[in-house]
Amino acid sequence: MMTFFPTPYPDEILYSVFARYHEKSPNFNGSETARDLFNVKRIVCSLEFPTLLANLVRNMPLNSPFDVDRLILEHTLFPYYTVFLSLENRGIIRRYMLHGDVEIYNKITGIINPLAENKFLRFCPKCNKEDMERYGELYWHRVHQIRGIYICPHHKIPIYNSSVSFEDNKYKYIAATERNCVVETEVVYEPKTYEKLLIIAEDMNWILNNPEIKTKIKEQYLNQLKILEYATVNGGLRQKNLITDFETFWGSEILQMTHNTIRKTNNSNWLLKMGWNKATIEDPLKHILFMRFLGLSPEVLFNQNVGYLPFGKGPYPCLNPVCKQYKKHIIENVEIKNNYKTKSPIGYFTCPECGFSYLRRGPDKSIEDRYRYSRIVDFGDYWREELIRLLKYNSVPTVAKLMGTSHTTVYDFIKRLNVTKQLNQ
């Protein structure tokens, strides 16, 4: 049990709170601290998924204001790493963090990229300077320990490795000090690389603090893929285009730095799984790379529905020139089908008033496109009646003009009309 528990600083990772506890405690070694904190003799210090937190809270002084779920949410990387998990799986990991069941560790390896593991605890020199001035001591920031982050999202400067390595200190909690956080050589990234790294870092920070997805991610991705024509209306991926465009968008440097290079030959390429309904990619970094490539920010992706609307939002106008509702927005829905050859979307529009039906090859490029059709599917009864009515008094070219069609169509129509008349007679 503990006689005090240090109050965590904003965005301080729990490991750091434990380290500060250890430093102030009378304990001479890590196992004594482990006993104070968790009632166990030995525990591997986990940065990302600390375990036995239920014991931790029980060992705190009476009436402790710290609640397990708040600690997990505000002082571990749990919210970031599990944001793309199902509620059920999130619950499993939460339980694991509370009671520490070793078997569940396999679950965790799926959501973190083992290649991107940090060998050292990391820090931002400006954050450290501010902390020293504000609080009088340093601490390990949560956001700096995310796998694949290179820039401090607050100060927009590179993050550095401290001299504290995990390999050597598996059973020790080591607090940040001015001695182990030293910038030896200043890091400067290429401006282009820097910009990309900054976007990634900012998105990571945003997700860390807003770990709530209100939309269906897979649908969002697929819709956006369709909009950008990386996917057909039926959901087929244009794999080659997608991979090459993705690689040129991020550049091989970034992909290497984040340990997310694409293996073209491999069918189990993570990039292609992004849009698949059955496959699961849970590493948030991959999602960030993917969503940014699709031009989405996490804020939009998580909160706003990305509709696949190649013809814009309804209602759509009726394009029957003789209809009373001509060019008025009366058609509520569009039926989208796939073009066999070009795989581009085709919209089918039918006026409920006159039965006039047209189709247009999409997607629309501008608002004027709404008044264009590629082909008329069916003229509708009203149109036919009107044609017969007009033909009684007018010449064929005039009728064609009035009906918004060519005279061949009108002749064609008359021919067919006569045939039916003869048949009726």
Add this chain to the structure above:
Amino acid sequence: MLDLIHNAQYKEQIISEYKGNPFIEALPQITSSEEVVSKLANFPPYNKEERQLDNQYRAHLVGRLYDVFQPLMIHLDLESRISRVIRQGYVARNVLEKSFVSNNYRSTAGSFTLLGVSGMGKTTVVNRILSMYPQVIVHSKYKDIPLSRYQVVYLRLECSYDGSIKGLCLSFFSKVDEILGTDYYSRFGSGKLSVDNMLVAMSNIAKNISLGLLVIDEIQNLSKSKSGGADRMLNFFVTLVNTIGLPVLLIGTPEAMGVLQGKFRQARRGSGQGDLVFERLDNDINFKLLVNAIWGYQWTKRPTALTDELIDTLYDQSQGIIDITVKLYALAQTKAISSGVEIITPELIKQVADESLRLVKPMLNALRTGNVMEVARYPDIYTGNIDISYELPNRNRFIIPTTSRPSVVENNEKQIKVKTKKIPPSAENDIRVMVQNKGEGLTAYDILKNHGLIKGFEVI
């Protein structure tokens, strides 16, 4: 454990240094002297009808006398010092202050020493004063800042019987374990750790539990510690005061004075509140107050009014030592009850003193006669100064004959001895001359003594 623990309630502070410090704000309000008196005083119930009970019951009732506590001026002084020392000590140790967090603070702690003749109720009064504070305060939230820690306002330890540091550490660990439920004793008290490591652990724990005041009783035991032990212990207290900022209150009989004066100079420098000595009471208003307070507790069948003569007799027999005074009065009552006299007279008191206080009689006699030499034989009642650095005799006044060292010429082949001359006794003040001119049947000892070369014990 649980009944000791209080949830922190933060109170508005008047003094600006005390504002914004959760540890100080959680303490009870600073009390006025009237409140202190009413809180310190303890007057057990007394019923006049009890006087009519049978002897055997009354003999038991007399025991109630020992529970009477009458606050005196010096107690108020002590209370105020303790109150100041605790609060002052917390000023620099504000967990919310970044200078404290970065370990870069100036200690505001002061230590002070309470010395007093055995039987003056030092321990009792300190306990009573400390019980005005909650011992453990739990902090969980201070002005929207979540805090999770215990504040132990005071901890009372007894200096181990042999004055060893290890004993002190061990009793510290077990005391903390007792009030907080920790396992420090088994962890740090086992044989694994050296005393130095124990001290490190102890000072860390004191810091962790935000200890307000460390009271160390029976400090005179230090004089029994092994050579250098007292020194180390006192240095450790200085460290506590100066580096951790933990106020320390040392309590002891005057026997501790030698240790403290000889070796506690550094610590005294750090003592912000000065030292307090509980002298024996003088036969003045204070003593009267005390006797008045206990006099009401009378179970003899015939009530005896308090007269000056009785007070004087009590004073004379007890020499102003509170414990003895109360005991005498109680014993006199039992005697009056058992013998059927049922009245308390000066003679009875004297008789009881002769019969029942035989063990302390020599000490009391020494105090009564005022013979410094006699009193000094009992270090726990002697409150005078023991000046170790007495004046050295003037060396130049007398010639102590010395032979000059034989000068040896270093040579590889042989050593040539140079004969040394004896210095003949010549000067008047050569001690050899003095001794030779003795006469009158005096021994050499007497002569040297007469010349002041040998000091008698009474000179000190």
